Structure formats: C-alpha cells, structure tokens
Amino acid sequence: MPTTVAPNSRERVAVLCARCHAAETALVVRTEHLCRECFTKYVTNKVLKRLESNKLRGGFKDPQKTLLVPVSFGVSSIVLLHVLDQQLSNRAEAGRHAGYNLRILFVDQSAVLEQVSPHDLLNLLKQRYPSHTYTVVSLEDCCDYGVDFDKPGFAGTLADGRSALDKPTRLKHILSSLPSATSRADMIEILRRRLILAFAHRNACDSILFGDSTTRLAEKTLSETAKGRAIALPWLTADGSSSDATNSTYPLRDLLRKELGAYASITSPPLTPFILQAPVQMPTSSKEATIDGLMTQYFESVEQNYPSIVANVLRTSGRLVAPSTSEGTNACAICGHPIVNESWGGDQVDSAAPQLADSNGSGHGKELCYGCVRTVWKD
Ligand SMILES: [Zn+2]
Structure with a gap:
C-alpha cells in the first residue's frame, strides 16, 4: 500500500538496535538488528577474540x-x-x-x-x-x-x-x-x-x-x-x-x-x-573459468x-x-607441503608420472604431491 509519510518524517518508527536499545538500526546481521556502533564492536570483538585465543594480543x-x-x-x-x-x-x-x-x-x-x-x-x-x-x-x-x-x-x-x-x-x-x-x-x-x-x-x-x-x-x-x-x-x-x-x-x-x-x-x-x-x-569463455x-x-x-x-x-x-x-618426509617441489602417503590418489599419480618425466626420461612422482601432479598434468 502506498504511504504518504516521508522517509525521514518523525512519524517513521525506528527499529532500535538489539544490543544497546538506544541507537537506530543500521543493518541486520544474521537476523540481529544492530546500530553502527554495535556492529563495529561486533566486528572488532570477533577479530580480537581470535588474536587472544592464539595468544597474539600481547599482554603487559x-x-x-x-x-x-x-x-x-x-x-x-x-x-x-x-x-x-x-x-x-x-x-x-x-x-x-x-x-x-x-x-x-x-x-x-x-x-x-x-x-x-x-x-x-x-x-x-x-x-x-x-x-x-x-x-x-x-x-x-x-x-x-x-x-x-x-x-x-x-x-x-x-x-x-x-x-x-x-x-x-x-x-x-x-x-x-x-x-x-x-x-x-x-x-x-x-x-x-x-x-x-x-x-x-x-x-x-x-x-x-x-x-x-x-x-x-x-x-x-x-x-x-x-x-x-x-x-x-x-x-x-x-x-x-x-x-x-x-x-x-x-x-x-x-x-x-x-x-x-x-x-x-x-x-x-x-x-x-x-x-x-x-x-x-562470469568469465567470457568456459576455457577461462576456474x-x-x-x-x-x-x-x-x-x-x-x-x-x-x-x-x-x-x-x-x-x-x-x-x-x-616425520623428518625424512620429502617436501613437494611446487607447493612445499610434505608429500604424505596419499594412497587414495596413488593410481592416478602412478599413471601420471611418465607424462611428467623430465628431459632425461626419469619420472618424478616422488617430488610432487598429488595436488601438484594434477596441476601440471596434461592429458
Ligand atoms: Zn604440491
């Protein structure tokens, strides 16, 4: 129904912030109405709590x-x-x-x-x-x-x-x-x-x-x-x-x-x-989609x-x-993560290895992790 009340008129009923109950709501955060100040505190507290739990805030x-x-x-x-x-x-x-x-x-x-x-x-x-x-x-x-x-x-x-x-x-x-x-x-x-x-x-x-x-x-x-x-x-x-x-x-x-x-x-x-x-x-072609x-x-x-x-x-x-x-675990040449025993990807790694052979013809399945083999793998 059209209303004749101007948006800023005094007759408009302001929804008050659910936390301070004093200021007008600026936005709704996960169903909670918050004013500017309480929203700012909400964000700041989430960040500082994380620093605190990781002992990074630094005490006196x-x-x-x-x-x-x-x-x-x-x-x-x-x-x-x-x-x-x-x-x-x-x-x-x-x-x-x-x-x-x-x-x-x-x-x-x-x-x-x-x-x-x-x-x-x-x-x-x-x-x-x-x-x-x-x-x-x-x-x-x-x-x-x-x-x-x-x-x-x-x-x-x-x-x-x-x-x-x-x-x-x-x-x-x-x-x-x-x-x-x-x-x-x-x-x-x-x-x-x-x-x-x-x-x-x-x-x-x-x-x-x-x-x-x-x-x-x-x-x-x-x-x-x-x-x-x-x-x-x-x-x-x-x-x-x-x-x-x-x-x-x-x-x-x-x-x-x-x-x-x-x-x-x-x-x-x-x-x-x-x-x-x-x-x-959307990328312009599906070839460019990632x-x-x-x-x-x-x-x-x-x-x-x-x-x-x-x-x-x-x-x-x-x-x-x-x-x-363990200490002797190889690090992947590309991503640097340890190459752990990934038996679930083993078959694919083995079949990929010949295609990854270097100029001397030797495979290097053991130098790359499963994810990186897939990244450089050409069908
Ligand atoms: Zn890797």
Whole structure:
C-alpha cells in the first residue's frame, strides 16, 4: 500500500538496535538488528577474540610480537589492517603497551595478472596507516625465497636452456605451459603463499595474519578438495603452524564477506577507496573459468540467504587433522607441503608420472604431491 509519510518524517518508527536499545538500526546481521556502533564492536570483538585465543594480543609483560599482514586490496585484508590499526591507536592513546607491531606485505603480481598497478593505492594506505612497516615483493621473487624453478614440475617445460631468462619471463613460461586456467590460478596462489610464508620466516615474524573471511575459507575448503589438495586443508585453513612451522592465523574466520563489505563502508572515512576487488562476474569463455572462480560465485549467492551453510562448511573442515610427517618426509617441489602417503590418489599419480618425466626420461612422482601432479598434468 502506498504511504504518504516521508522517509525521514518523525512519524517513521525506528527499529532500535538489539544490543544497546538506544541507537537506530543500521543493518541486520544474521537476523540481529544492530546500530553502527554495535556492529563495529561486533566486528572488532570477533577479530580480537581470535588474536587472544592464539595468544597474539600481547599482554603487559609479554615481549612485543611482530605480526605480518599480507595486503591484497581485497575487502578482507583492508578491514583486518583497519581493525588492528584502531586497536593499536586505542592502546597508544590510553598509554598502554602496544603488544605487537605490524609488518604489511604486498605481493606485486603485475608480471602475470592483469591488474591496475596498486602502487598509488599503497602510498595512500601508508598515509592513512603510517605507523607500520611496508614492503612490496614481486611474485617472481619467490625464487629468492626458496622456490626453485629448476626443480622438476617447473623445469619440465624449461629443459631447453631457458633458465637463462629473467625471473618474470620464466614465471610467465611456467604459467603458460600449464594445462588450464584452474592450474594457472592454482600455481599463482601457491607461489604467492610460499613467498608470504618465507618472507615471514626470514623476517622473524611471530605469525602471519591472513585476511580470509568465513566465506573465503569455505570457498577454499571446497576448491582445494576439488583440486585434489584436501590433505593440505589443515595447513591452508586452520590457525596454527603450517607445514613449514610458520604460524598462521585467520582473525576474520568468524565474519562473512558481506559483513566485511558492510564494515568497510561504515567506517569514517570509509575504506572503500582502498578496495580493488572486482565484482564477481562470469568469465567470457568456459576455457577461462576456474574452480576458484566458480566457488566464489557459488558462495556469493549462498552467503546472502544461508550464512549458516557457509559457517558449516568451515566447521566441518576444522575437524580435519594435519597428516603426521616425520623428518625424512620429502617436501613437494611446487607447493612445499610434505608429500604424505596419499594412497587414495596413488593410481592416478602412478599413471601420471611418465607424462611428467623430465628431459632425461626419469619420472618424478616422488617430488610432487598429488595436488601438484594434477596441476601440471596434461592429458
Ligand atoms: Zn604440491
């Protein structure tokens, strides 16, 4: 029925916040009506609780910790940086011990991905959050951080002396030799992660704070499983030590992506100018579709109406335990994870091995894990 009451008229009945019962509702979070301030507290508390349970908040008597925050200019990492920066400023204003300092890392992937060069954005970010240390590393520099492009798996395509090429060109060659868009996206993600882990290790960071939301972690759970990497899920999605003993934490794991989006637009000033993330769209051809892209689209729709499904996927993967490894376990040449006995994938690995033989004709089934064999495997 049409109404004659103007939207801002006094006659409009305001729904009050379900927590403070004083301010007007700004948004509905999982059926709860919240005002701006209570929503801000909701987000902040979820983040700080995660730091607390991982003993990273740093008490008065604790030595100051160094925490690495990889920033990609997606909504999650920007919100994470903002919340942590706010907490540090609040502590400083109250004359309290900081507890931790932040190192911000940006991995420049412009050699292999079409993206706007974010260097201007990075300068703006430094201006807004000036009290942290910023570093930019290019993706191809992963070779200076323990990734060996001469190893089989990478080198199979470069056996003809192309190792004399510069790093960006070699990386482009490796990617273009991969069989599908999914494999290329997978390889880029693996190299980016290895670079971040190695950077944290080299710079004696106590933990890496990844910005993954509940939604992102649920996407990862299903897409890594589809890519044959389910065995690595505890290392890729759980708080704690990853396979190389670097500590990782996911402080946004209890927040949905849409909640982070809402948060980014209500801060003052808003964080939206820092967010580069392209809206989810269908790739122009099915050839360019990736498993990760499909998962993103799927969860984008699920989280709107069924947020509990998203949380459930993550809770289920949280019950997985990292496979036990002993000292002699080989690390995979590509992803760096230990190669554990994956008998369920054994037949496929064996049949794939001859196709992965290097120029000397020897197979290298034992140097790659099952997931990476599938990534580089050409039918
Ligand atoms: Zn691997």
